[in-house]
Structure formats: structure tokens, C-alpha cells
Amino acid sequence: MIEARPIRIAAVAAAPGVVRGRWTELRRVELPPPGRIDPTVAAAEIARLQAAANEAALELMALSDSVAEAGHEAESAIFAAHAAIAWDPELIGAAREAIEKRHVDAVGAIASAGRDAADRLAAVADELIRARATDVLDVTDRIARRLAGLPTDETLLPESAVVLAHDLAPSLTATLPRDRLLGIALEAGSPTAHAAILARAYGIPAVVGAAGLLAAARGAGPSVEIAIDGSTGETVLDPDADDRRRFDDRAERHARARARDLDEAALDAVTLDGVAVTLLANIGSPDEAPSAVALGARGVGLFRTEFLFLERTSPPSEDEQVDAYRRVVEAFEGRPVTIRLLDVGGDKPIPYLPLPREDNPFLGVRALRLAATRPELFVTQLRACYRAATAGPVKVMAPMIADGGDAATLLALAADARETLRRDGLAWGAVTLGVMLEIPSAVLTGLSWFADIGFASLGTNDLLQYALAVDRGNPALEAYRDSLHPALLRLVATAVEASEAAGIELSVCGEMAGDPAAALALVGLGVRALSMSAPSLAAVRRSIRAVDADRLVRVADEALGLRSAHDVRDRFRELAGG
Numbered sequence: 001m002i003e004a005r006p007i008r009i010a011a012v013a014a015a016p017g018v019v020r021g022r023w024t025e026l027r028r029v030e031l032p033p034p035g036r037i038d039p040t041v042a043a044a045e046i047a048r049l050q051a052a053a054n055e056a057a058l059e060l061m062a063l064s065d066s067v068a069e070a071g072h073e074a075e076s077a078i079f080a081a082h083a084a085i086a087w088d089p090e091l092i093g094a095a096r097e098a099i100e101k102r103h104v105d106a107v108g109a110i111a112s113a114g115r116d117a118a119d120r121l122a123a124v125a126d127e128l129i130r131a132r133a134t135d136v137l138d139v140t141d142r143i144a145r146r147l148a149g150l151p152t153d154e155t156l157l158p159e160s161a162v163v164l165a166h167d168l169a170p171s172l173t174a175t176l177p178r179d180r181l182l183g184i185a186l187e188a189g190s191p192t193a194h195a196a197i198l199a200r201a202y203g204i205p206a207v208v209g210a211a212g213l214l215a216a217a218r219g220a221g222p223s224v225e226i227a228i229d230g231s232t233g234e235t236v237l238d239p240d241a242d243d244r245r246r247f248d249d250r251a252e253r254h255a256r257a258r259a260r261d262l263d264e265a266a267l268d269a270v271t272l273d274g275v276a277v278t279l280l281a282n283i284g285s286p287d288e289a290p291s292a293v294a295l296g297a298r299g300v301g302l303f304r305t306e307f308l309f310l311e312r313t314s315p316p317s318e319d320e321q322v323d324a325y326r327r328v329v330e331a332f333e334g335r336p337v338t339i340r341l342l343d344v345g346g347d348k349p350i351p352y353l354p355l356p357r358e359d360n361p362f363l364g365v366r367a368l369r370l371a372a373t374r375p376e377l378f379v380t381q382l383r384a385c386y387r388a389a390t391a392g393p394v395k396v397m398a399p400m401i402a403d404g405g406d407a408a409t410l411l412a413l414a415a416d417a418r419e420t421l422r423r424d425g426l427a428w429g430a431v432t433l434g435v436m437l438e439i440p441s442a443v444l445t446g447l448s449w450f451a452d453i454g455f456a457s458l459g460t461n462d463l464l465q466y467a468l469a470v471d472r473g474n475p476a477l478e479a480y481r482d483s484l485h486p487a488l489l490r491l492v493a494t495a496v497e498a499s500e501a502a503g504i505e506l507s508v509c510g511e512m513a514g515d516p517a518a519a520l521a522l523v524g525l526g527v528r529a530l531s532m533s534a535p536s537l538a539a540v541r542r543s544i545r546a547v548d549a550d551r552l553v554r555v556a557d558e559a560l561g562l563r564s565a566h567d568v569r570d571r572f573r574e575l576a577g578g
Contacts, residue, residue: 007220007237009210011185012478013230014196016535017205018251019183020227020239023217024161026168031144034108037099045099049106050092052146056139057086085139091117107147114140134167162226164217168195178202183228185235187213190478191511198284200514200533203291205230209478261538265296269541275549277523279541280338280531282509286324289331292534296541299335301457301531302509303328305381309342314352315377321384329392338395338457338509338531339385340436341378341410343367353377367400371409375416382417382431389429397457401435401442404449410435411452436509438462443495450502457531458495460510464488482565483512484521484572489560496526507531516543517572523549524556543576551575 037045060083085091091113098109117140118133160180167188184199189208199206207228216237217226224238227247231254236243269277280301281292285308292300308316308324316324329337344353344366353374371378385396398410414433421428437443438459450456460483464470467487470480492508499506507529512518514532519540522530532540555575559568 005220005238006240006243007216009213009216009235009237011207011210011213011228011233011235012191013233014186014189014191014208015184015199015204015206016231016254017183017203018227018229018231018247018254019162019205020225020244020247020251021182022159022161023164023185023222023224023226024159025214025217026163026165027214031107031111031141031150032148034112035105037103037105039103042099042103045106045109046096048147049095049099049110049143052106052143053086053092053110056143056146057083059142060086060139082135082139085136086143091136091140107144110140110147111144114144162228164214164226166214178204183230185210185213185226185228187211190481197282197511197533199230200535202288203535207233207235210235257538261295261535264538264541265294267296267541267545269544271523271544271547271549271552273548273550275523276528277544278507278529279537280507280509280529281534281537282531283328283534286327286331288534289328292537293331295534295537297332297335297534297537299332300328300337300339301507301513301529303337303339305340305342306344309344315380318380318384318387321381322387325384325388325394326391329388329394332392334392336393336395336432338397338434339388341368341381341396341398343399344370368398368406368409369400371413375413378413379417379420382414383421383426383428386417386421386428386431387426389431390427391429393432394429395432395434395455397434397436397455399436399438399459401437402439403441403445404452406442407435407449407453434504437495438466438510440467440491443491443498446495446498447501450498450504453504455505455507456495456499458492458506458508458510458512458527460488460492460508460512463491463510464512467491482569483510483515483518484559484568485565486560486562486568488512489521489525489556489568492522492525492527493560500526505529514540516540516576517569519543520547520552520572520575521556521559521568524552524554524559526553547575 061080094113094116095106095109098104098112099106104112114136118136121133121136160182162183162185163176163181164185167186168184181204184195184204184206186195186206186208187210189195191208196206196208205228207230213235220237227236227239227243228234229247229250239247269279278298279296280299281297282302282304283289283292283300284304308321325337325339368378382396385394388394396414398406401407410433414431418428432454434453434455434457435442436459437446437456440463446456464481464483464485468480468485470477495506506527508522508527509531511532513522513530514536516539519530520543523544530540552575555571559571562568
């Protein structure tokens, strides 16, 4: 039966913007089914596997070099990290064991090893970690195709198109050529996934959670257009004339709104009754700083440093880190830049940081908890932050803080960093030390130790996940994943009370801050600094400038006693203008 056209797909809004155009699917070439081998040829099959893995790694290193030579040094590190996966002795060892013990051929063995490794990554709660599963599958697929004699296509996006995929790793999202990337539509994922966060930072329209999209697109054929609205989630395959006019009108309005956003960037976020709110930007690389400045960010509330560490085969040197941090500090010309310390754990395949596998790594030894065994990682990073502070104001916060004991660990590491800088005779500047509040216990005990630190920032994505026992990347739990849940608001209110008592600044750097309705709730609860993806700044600024803070305080107080996020959102949506 021929499906009626146009084909309308239910999806979730992930990154604002409207686009229509040809689509292309990012998927792997189908491999032949696993074969069986005679045990007598196992040694030869293992040799074939190792040769193919080495060739794939060298191929990826060559690709890394070519990308770097084209002026994309940061992106080149992605392919170097993929090469490290191909050389990973644990991965190759698992495939070797399948050949020796189960007598599976090399193609089936490496494909199976890749699936097993990817499944372990995909099972954890953190979205960045789950997305790394795609990297492993990409690499093992490359090795398997080489073994099977299939062609290796390294062209990620040969022409302008909307990219369709089941999911995208953050590294792949960052690597796709933006001059040809019209938009992104994913079957999996959520608005808080890192692929969506990156899309918002880059200004790329995106929708996620579009179940059935790939089958519908394949059935419609590659010649049809797709239209997506990243602000509403509307997704249409083979749009008719009315759809095309409607989407084109929206795209024009979006362009005008973008121009308006730039025009209003100099305006302060001040309520009608004079309460000022500082709006900051969340960024993931120095390249995002200029756009954030242009859109009116008054500093950086969250500089994620994971990409600097993850997408490479060896840790970044101190000088490399200084350069990356200083570029952001200089771009903001005297406005504060908050650098988050490295957040990795045993669930992330980092070749130079071997860590034991954990059953629940997202609740395990990660982030600052690694300081017990790898303090040098953090001392080096803190040294780089202090050195970058010679160019302007720098704040440093540690993630995964559970209580005052963890805060004391941060302070001790910082003292070590300062002492070694003095010993080495290197110039360094003042740094304000703080913590990220993403574990409920840190909020609930804050009154006893907030006075020891300079500031705190609420990571509401994970705070909601921990408070409601909701995997933030599981589409089946979307109904629970609303930051306006009264339980989360109560935690925010507790953090505000504790920070005011200690006399320290409190901000919010989770995605909640970039939601105009939720931002009003935060202001009503007493938060006066909000950090978000740069494209969200304008809408939040306008919502704040259109209300009285006194009214927000009253509504926020009422919201603490409501039964559900739905009830709270109804109250603040009206205040935010719909």
C-alpha cells in the first residue's frame, strides 16, 4: 500500500530553526552475517583481524591529519580518538576471544565485540557516554567492512541536506560540515542530549524522538524533501505546496527573529520592577564564544571541558588547556568565565585513562571522585585555569559534589596547583572556586559548607534525573522529564536559602535556565544568574523584561505546593507569553 503524502512524523523540538530540503541518512553499510571457521585457521583469522584493525587505525589517523591540515584542528582529534578505539587492546582482545573460543570469523567477531562494548556504553545514564557507543560502532564497522571487502565511504555529508539518523554522537555532530548541514532529525535522543545541545549552540535546527522516521524516509525515497521545525517538533516528509509555504514563512520569521535577537543583545535582563538577572552562556569549545558574545551573554556560566579530553589519544598538555581557556576569557573581555573541571569516569573509553568497569558508572567513581587516584588530572587542569586567569576573570567549578568533604577536596587540589605554579615561577591570576550542584545531597547539606566556597551552580539536568529517578536520555520517560517539577523547585529553593545564608553567588547552568517559562520560576525562587545555550538568551531575556519580579515570587511560592510539573508549567507559561 502506498503511504499517503505528505507524511507527518511526531517528533520533539530540540534546537530552534525551520528548514526544508533534501535528506540524507547516516548509516552503516550492511555486513554479511557472522560465519564459522575451522579451528585450525583461527590463528590466521586473528592475524587478519589485527591487520584490518591496524589499517583502519592508520586510515583514521590519515583522515585526522587531513582534517587538521584543512584548518580544523579540534575536529581532527575526533578521528585520532577513533583510531585509538581501533587499536584498543580490550576491544581487539574480545574479538580475538570470539575467534578462538567460539570459532566465529573475524567479521562477526569484531562486529560482536563492537556491539557488546556499545551496549555497555548505551546502558548508562549519561547522554555523552551513550553517544560514545556510536563511535565504537563506527570504528568496528569500519574494521569489519575492511575484513569483508566492502568499500569504506568517508564522506559524511557530500551535499546540502537534512541529516537523518537513529542517533548522533556529539563528536559526529560537531564534525559534520556546517555549510552543508541544513538540519538534524533523529529517531532517538532527547532535548537534553548532547547532540541537541550542540545543535542549539551551532544554530542548527533539530528534532529528536521522531519514531518511525527512517523507515518512512526510506519508503518515500531520497528525492523527496523533508521539512522540520526545531521550535515545535513538527516534521513533514514530502511536504505539499501548503506545507512548503508554511515552513518557508516560518523560516523567514525565524530569520527576522534572529536579527531581532542580535539587535537586542545589548539590553539587560531586568524585570519591570527593576530586578536584574545576569544571563550567561553554556559553551563546549572556544569556537562557540564569539556567537555567545554577539547574542548578549554577560559571561560563561558553564564551559564544558570534556571534549578537550575525550576526542584524542593522549591527554591535553597544560599549555593546550591554557590556550583553550584563555581564548574564551579573551573573547569575553573582562566578563567572568566559569570552567567546569573534567567530568569522566569508568564508563568512558579513554585510551590514556584506563578505569575499571562499573555496574552503574554514572553513580560511580567519576568526575572529582577520581581525584583519590588521579589527582594529577585535576591539578594540571587547575594550573591551566589559574594561568588563563591572567587574561581575565576565571571561576572554576567541580562536578559531582556530594557534600562538604568533596568541596574540601577541590580546595586542596587548588592549593596544590597554586603551590606548584609558585615553585615553577609561572604567572597566574586569581580564580574563584565553586561547585556544581547536581546531587541532591549537596543541596540538602549546603548550609553546613557553602561558606567555604565562592559560588555554586545548579546543574538541573542531572539534579532532576537524580531527584526523580528518571534517565534523562530515555524517550519513554519524557513525561517525567520536566524541570518545573515541584520537587526540583524545592531543591532550588533550598539552594537559594543556603547560598544567601553563606553569602555566595548561586546560578543555574542546566537546560532549565534556557526555558523562558522555567527561567521565570527560577527568578521567582531567587536565582539571579542563569546560564544557557546562546540561542536561548534572547527569549529568556524578553520573558524576564516583560514581568514583575514580585509577581514571580508569589507564583513561585504557590508552585512549591502544586502536585505536578504540568500544573507548575501552566502557571509560568502564561507569564512567559504562551
